[in-house]
Amino acid sequence: MRILIVEDELHLAEALTQILRKHHYSVDAVHDGRSGLDYAVSGIYDLLLLDIMLPEMDGISVLRAIRKQGISTPVILLTAKGEITDKVNGLDHGADDYIAKPFSTEELMARIRAALRRKHEVFAEDVLNFGDIELNATNLKLMCKGKEMKLNPKESELLELLLLRKQAITSKEQIIEKLWGFDSEVEHNNVEVYISFLRKKLTFLASAVRINTVRGVGYVLEVTV
Template sequence: MRILMVEDEKYIAEAVAQVLKRNNYSVDLAYDGEYGMDCAVSNIYDIIILDIMLPKKDGLSVLKEVRKSGIETPVILLTARGETEDKVRGLDTGADDYLAKPFHTNELLARLRALGRRKTELVNNGILKYGDIELNPLSLLLKRGNSEIMLTLKESQLLELLIKRNGMIVSKEIIIEKLWGYDTDAEDSRVEIHVSLLRKKLTRIRSGISIRAVRNVGYILKNSKG
């Protein structure tokens, strides 16, 4: 699960990011509202943690623009303790939850798990279906009929992205941003390796689904039976 945290206090953001990474979350950090909004509207994140007090653009303005853009990513709003008005305005603007600062990381992890479960319930209990395959992003299990195979985390994230962009070509740049984040040094060759490994696993379960490369553009899922 990929998290965007928009927080201008760098030492807090980096400390929280380390905790989240130890709990198997991928985390990108933004230290001001303008950059945070640019990241959020890319729609590559599963959950956004958004502070209200931010330079360049405050959190509530960011949230309003994100929702106006049609982005439905769950948002946890970070508020000052006791600022009831901010909490109410945040929820009215489209936040899914709020957390008062300072907070314990265990509480944040519990909120993230709750939002993750809620999101999963909205998508066929987390099971993604395409053609003859079923992918469970939580267990990393790929199935076709009675055949099944375990994917790596990156393989699962790649297949999930391609399924959700059904019928659309996904560029290598988007794949890198989704799987490794904005600040990564991952190159196109990394994408090509994971595409190759995923293709082999689709072949091993004899799926009619294939990953087609569109020269100089990206990748798209194809269903030979559809």
């Protein structure tokens, strides 16, 4: 799961980043509304933590812009304590929840889990199917013909991305942005390693699903006859 933090208080943004990484989320953080919008419209994030008071572009404007583009990524607003107008305005413009500063780690994590659960209800309780395979991204299990295999988190994220895109070609750049983030120094061979891991597991399960390489373009899922 990848979360975008849009928060101009640098110490808070860093603290949130560390907390979320300790809970095994991948995290990117930006510190102004314009950058937040640019990152959010990429579509690679599973949830946004969005401060309302931001330089360059306020959080409500960012929220309004991403919803106007049809992006349904869950958004939790970070609000000043007691600012009822901001909370109501945010919810009216498509926010999924809000949390008032200062907040406890426990409350933040509970709200994040709740928002992600609501999102995954849209995807059949986080279970994705293609051909003869089924991926449960919550418990990281890949199932095929009554057999199952545990994936590691990166393998699960990669297969989830390919499944969500189904028969569309997914480039290595798209995979790196989704799994490691925009500013990552991860190279293409890291993607190749995880593709190789997944191919071996699909072969072990005797699945008809294949990850095919489209030379110079990327990868695509196909079902063999």
